[in-house]
Amino acid sequence: MHHANHFYGHAHVLARYAGLGDRHPPRINGYVQHGWNIGDGLAPGHPYAERTPSLLWSEQTRRRAWSVGRRNVVVIGAPFSYLLAMRPEDPPAEDREGTIWYPFHGWEGQHVKGDHRKLIALIRDTEPGPVTVCLYWHEYRMRNVRRLYERAGFRVICHGYRGHWWKDTDPEFLDRQLTELRRHRRVASNRLTSAIFYGIAAGCEPAVYGDPMILSNEDPTFGGTARIRRQWPQLHGTTVDLTTAVEIARAELGTGHRCTPAELRELLGWANLQEEEEDRDD
């Protein structure tokens, strides 16, 4: 299986939904889109075998992927929407409080340019209630960055490690993220990212504001942050129209394309598992 399929425990969520239990997920016959993406759904820079199916979140991504030469592209919806199907019970509104704020992160190989202090000041001025800051794993481990947010009086958390080369993937990553999102009334970030869409789907009011913190080596192929702001202006700002946001999140997460367990088993290549594959292997 491509190691990116394991990121954020996506394969684990899909395996649970497909009725395979908490076992180690079998190999997926394709690449599962592992984050909201304004390109072809696959992370640039990863090696992929040509013509292997891309299992994408949304119809729009499918069209875009096709237009840049990808074939065998199938829309299955985001793994997060499968998690929602398994944990459908939204908490009552009075149990939600404050904002969960995701400062934009790159992954390990990328370095974010930007001023965390300015961002902290902006968050304080904007957010009406208590703020939980969720840092990406490598920033969470950077003591100075973490301290900055802690000293601002924010609760600082991390959902876990997304994993790398099949190692140390946190199978509970998405579960933990959903639990946290459901504790908050608002979800915010300085960039429109997967977390914002997850938040909307989990019942939070979204907001996208502040310095988008451009990556030092950001890939401009698909237009970058500037394009995101052009294409989804309705999701940017300190307050966003919720109905519009819910509609867009539904489309981007492909909630309407969520497969049934048997359907998913077929699309992921899990319908005819070999016996040894069905054994727990870790």
Added chain:
Amino acid sequence: MTTETAPADWITLPGGEMLAWSDLPQDRLANGGPLAALAARLVPPGARVLVAGPHDPALLDHLGHAEVTCLLRSHPDAVALAHRAARVVVGGPAGLPDDETYDVVIAAAGLDPVESVEGARLGWDAVLARLVAAVRPGGALLLRVDNPLGLHRLVGTTPWYARRDDSAWAIGGVLDRAHPANRDQLRERLSVAGLLPATCWAAYPDVSTPTALLDADHLDRDAGSGLFDAVLHGACAEGFTSATVLQDPARLAVDALHAGRAADLAPGWLTLAHRPADPTGPSTPTADRDLPVALVQTGRPGIGVLEVLHGPSGWRWGLIPTNDARTPAVAPFASREAAYRDADALSGPVPSGRLLRTLLLDAALRRDLTTVRALLHGYAGWLADQADTDGRIAGAAALAGTDNVVFDGERYAVLDPSWRAAAALPADVVLARGLWRFAAGLLTGGYAHPWSSTLDVAGLTVVLGGLAGHDLDRATVGEAVEAEAAITAALHGLDAGGTVDLATELHAVAPTDPPVGAHSYQQLREAWLRQREELTRLAALTAWTEELLTSRERALRRAEATIGLLSGSLSYRVGRLAITPARLAKRGARAAKRRAVAVLAPKQEEQQ
């Protein structure tokens, strides 16, 4: 004119007969098919009829209520048909008695075979003029005209202009100005000849033995008709089963229908025209509105000719039952067959709406999963409504696949209710069978679709089931394939061995196969391209896997080196010595547990 009387009194030889020639069609439909049924409808009892040109003898059998004169150029044919007609004139059209007229003249083989190779060639217009002269005022002419740009020519592997067979002493085509080349020209020629053109039927899939005669005006107007869609697809799929063609004739016919051009692409037309009656004459025909919109022979097994007639609330089914001993109707419940056809079911209204298969194909091609989901949800829900309390579906609904179900935007309905299951089937098997048939057609037909190439037919069936809101498993799909084999075997009269072979074939249908049926170059090439694409995918996957394996092996070697290094260290040896008692104790505990389990297990089984 000299007239010689042949051995049989009723054969007249006015000259021009062909002594070593036969025109009688080799391929004949049971009971004469739709053409004979139409002829029978047009001829009132006691009428005088001229059947000009070679026709299926069964057509003459249908005209037993009339006084029939045949005009044939072939003497052997005349001998073969003599006992079926009151009189047979053998020769060219010039041999017709000048002073005789007929109530109905039938030239359903066209005008070309009315002319003999002997004597002067008259040409299309002159032959028409001669036949028109033979129609009494107020009478009718039923005339076949071949379409030089018909579907048969578009799918044919041999070009029309390259024929070398015995009947090709003259070849008609678009270059021939004497022939009308389209329906407008035909109407004009008929008018010039003094006739009033009336109903025109498009003949599919082959103008000499059409299994479907469809009202051309309705074909132009009702481009979305599920009935026409199913009939054209069925007729063209069945009509070319043993042929090699350039492209799928069924696809082309249905595409033509949706473009409002199915009548224009028909291999030929049968047109009815009236000779104006004397204004004072009482017998001016006014009954055209009672003529069928469609006459169709479907099978196997055949049950006769299905008619679609105008009713007070739309179209309704009618049936002219077969009396042909070659196709005995399968007796319902008299055998253990899985399916049969019920002629009595064809009496109600023809449901309107578009054919579900077409709607689904269209949505799949447009990658419109939302529409696919909505349609399949509706279909599955409708099937579930047909189930009894045990969750089983009986009768026509049990065989209701996407190619026999129409959807009008609100309701689903079985189009032709004569196809019936002998015993009720579980609802999920009925659904799986419908979806499997659609999936097999979609994949082997080479249609673009929104799913990955890694799905096999059963896999796509499960995926379609998911879109329909039903979590089908592969075992159910397997049952559905077995049911499909049993149903097809029953309808085609296969024996037990044939049924087993068919089931094996159906289970083995792969997405890279060409479709079952006609061998079309286009579809064979597409199947080859799919195979090539699949090989390229697998080769890329293998290369990627090799590369990955190499890197993982390298990682493993590094890990092994580390383990080797660590296990040689002093701290490892001391630690190992320290935990040895614990390891031994653990091993002993495991063995004890195993023994205990072995002792307990049989007792538990006994309790169960």
